[in-house]
Amino acid sequence: MxxxxxxxxxxxxxxxxxxxxxxxxxxxxxxxxxxxxxxxxxxxxxxxxxxxxxxEPEDTNVVPLRVSNETPIYDNNTGWAMVAERLREQDPAIFNAWLSQLTALEGDDTSITLGAPSKFVAQYVNTHFLQRIKASLVAIEGGQRQIKILCLED
Incomplete structure (x- = not known):
């Protein structure tokens, strides 16, 4: 050289x-x-x-992320609807890619359980976005509830 x-x-x-x-x-x-x-x-x-x-579009091998412009329907009994809306307003890209896949399974005064479509999504959200979800929940409700994210796959 x-x-x-x-x-x-x-x-x-x-x-x-x-x-x-x-x-x-x-x-x-x-x-x-x-x-x-x-x-x-x-x-x-x-x-x-x-x-x-x-x-040309067919020449690319880029797979676009799923974009959801629709307001998702959530179970209001758990409080997830307001939390999800707040998260969507804060960061639409992250919400569309990850958090929009979550569904409210059950909730009470002490905890809320969310379902993810795959184990990967559940682990990723739990690792990267759990604190963001908790902060939004506290901002909306004022109290703290435990959040569990479960995989919906068998």
């Missing part, structure tokens, strides 16, 4: 120190430019600053 000029010595070794090298990025980019198209046309466009070409 030194022979190609891609790296050079920044600080030479001496007195027990190891040589430090630096990457000559301009040289690397200049010499690798003919191969950018092999990586992909989008990479070549980004590297040259050219605007990216629009691809």
């Amino acid at each position: 030194r022979g190609l000029g891609w790296i050079s010595v920044a600080i030479a070794s001496g007195r027990g120190r190891v040589t430090q090298h630096k990457i000559n990025l301009d040289t690397v980019l200049l010499q690798s430019a003919p191969y950018w198209d092999a990586i992909g046309p989008d990479f070549a466009a980004r590297m040259t600053g050219a605007p990216e070409q629009e691809r």
